[in-house]
Amino acid sequence: MNWKPDRTNKRPIYKQIADYIEQGISTGLFSPETMLPSERALAEMLQVNRSTVVAAYEDLQSMGIVERKKGSGTIVSTDIWGVEHRRIPNWSRYLERGSFLPNLPVVQRIRKETQENDLINMASGELSPRLFPNEQFQRILSERPFTGYLGYDDPQGSEELRDTIATHVKEYKKINTDSSSILITSGAQQALHLIVQCLLKPGDAVAIEDPSYCYSLPIFHTAGLKIYRLPVDSHGVNPDDLVHFHKKHRIRMIFLNPDYQNPTGTVLSMERRKQILNLSAEYGIPIIEDDPYSLTSFDGVVNSTLKSMDDNGNVLYISSLSKIIASGLRIGWVIGPAKVVQRLADAKQQVDFGHSIFPQWVANQFLGSEYFHPHIHFLRKQLKQRRNQIVLSLKQLLDDKISFSIPNGGIHLWCKLIEPIDEQKLLEESIRKGIAIVPGGILGSEKGCQRFTYGRVEISSIHEGIERFSEALINIEK
Structure with missing residues (x-):
């Protein structure tokens, strides 16, 4: 046996051994009834502890791949495929190998x-x-029965809803846009997934706030991104930190939650907003502005969003109805350059063939109604x-x-x-x-x-x- 386990690999040695033997059985290297080396002999060959080999053999035995008989040793099972030529997948191994990481x-x-x-x-x-507008929804449904089409819609989402959102963000956020620059998503979470998957590649450096909701999301690690953390103080992130990281690591994208940030509740100061936008323009770094909370301002004053101050098209703006109306509607949106929105829409169409029609209709009715304000x-x-x-x-x-x-x-x-x-x-x-x-x-x-x-x-x-x-x-x- 010329193979040796890779000690630089993070995968446990015993699992590497089990994988090697399982692969050898699949390719015919170890045929049924083959006697495998004894625990002691294999441990010496691979220069590992005997307990490591024991763990590997026990792993293989649990899958029915080998049979272990006291006093006789370990042999490749004669009934690997079972009576009906079936094997049970090693689901634990599949779960470990999957590229999409689980939540912490x-x-x-x-x-x-x-x-x-x-x-x-x-x-x-x-x-x-208790904070959902349930009664208003009931009135809308009773006063304006749904008569729409329940098939697939535009990959960017309902054009009627996108027009309503364009009016909404102009009135409340001072963002000038139109339906061609808006994509309807399944909440802000899907918007983040689409942006990471479509616009970045493994090894890219991104900057996030510290602390940040993004810090808990596996999507950045799943995509193989290098994460650099911008400390948040009472005025938000410091633009000087962004300059430092960009010069050292060439930041490809920055993710910000400027208003009532999750988790600190801080607001990015106006001076720093302007500085960050200037740096974005100087270095060509896209900004992802996640804005779920700005309309919850307790004094009713809504700060200028980065997107409303963006003269260069550097900001992708994300928002949703989850934190202001109802999370179960699953209505979010991305606003950005039309070609970027079209790329994200194409990816979304591959995932779910476009957003569900009915919640879009409900959201459109509510956003455009006298009930919203x-x-x-x-x-x-x-x-x-x-x-x-x-x-x-x-x-x-x-x-x-x-x-x-x-x-x-x-x-x-x-x-x-x-x-x-x-x-x-x-x-x-x-x-x-x-x-x-x-x-x-x-x-x-x-x-x-x-x-x-x-x-x-x-x-x-x-x-x-x-x-x-x-x-x-x-x-x-x-």
């Missing part, structure tokens, strides 16, 4: 706990059902009340243990614990106490931070949720 285990754990247990949910980024006013008021309650509760219960800045919009409050703590233990204890929060470590590099989200939780449960978190923190500190 912590993210999966939090989602599972909030779905299966009655926790006070201050982790989820969606709105409370009163709903936004209601949403701002409700979110501000929740923000005020969580701030009050944190000051009453954890004032000497935690520090934070008070956001003026959005749904997130970013806290830093004054004393260092084991984030994983705190998460486990919080869940045990019945409160779900997001550890800061999955959103950025700074230690000892927590994200509290007040959009999903009912206002009547916020104080109790902070009490439970406080109890969990005290238990961990003991």
Whole structure:
């Protein structure tokens, strides 16, 4: 056996050995009833521990590829294909080899706990059902029955909805565009996927905020991108950091959430917006502006988006209805140069043949109705009340243990614990106490931070949720 395991490969040695033998059996190198080397002999040949070979043989045995008999050794199974010439795939191996990475285990754990247990949910980024315009939807459906076509539509999405969005962003965001420069997506998440998959390639360097929601997304690692983190302070990211990274690594794209940023709630200052746009124009770096929260501004003042200030077509603007109307509609959009939007639309068409017609119709009816502006006013008021309650509760219960800045919009409050703590233990204890929060470590590099989200939780449960978190923190500190 001339083959040797690759010790520079991150794949465990025992799995490399099992893979090699399995491949050898498939190609006929090891035929049925072949006696494989003993554990000790193979360990010596490959210069590995005997326990590594034992693990490899046990892996192969679990798949029915080899038979192990005490005192006789390990032989290639005579019934690999079974009576009906069938084999059970090694699904675990397929799952490990897939190129599309799963969510982080912590993210999966939090989602599972909030779905299966009655926790006070201050982790989820969606709105409370009480904040959805359910009555208005019912009126629309009763007053304006759907009579549209339910087949495939334009790959860019309903032209009627795109026209309505063009009017909407001009009125609320001062963005001048038309339907040819808009793509309807399944929320902002799909927009990010399409941009990463279509406009970047493995090895490209991208800059994201630190902390950032993007930090928790596997899509960047799945695409093989090199990620460089721009620290966020009270005024957003510092343009000087972008210059530093670009000169050193040639940044290909920058991802920003300028208004009420997830998770910090900060707003990118106007001065820095202008500087970043100038740098984008100077270096030719595209900016991906993710804007889910700007309309939630508690004082009603909507900041100038980067896209509205973009004179060169350098900004791809992403927004959605998920954080202001209803996440279940799955309506998002990308605004950018027409040729870029067409490329993204072609990719979306390959994935799902275009967006579902009915939710587009509902979204169009609501966005263009007299219901929209009163709903936004209601949403701002409700979110501000929740923000005020969580701030009050944190000051009453954890004032000497935690520090934070008070956001003026959005749904997130970013806290830093004054004393260092084991984030994983705190998460486990919080869940045990019945409160779900997001550890800061999955959103950025700074230690000892927590994200509290007040959009999903009912206002009547916020104080109790902070009490439970406080109890969990005290238990961990003991």
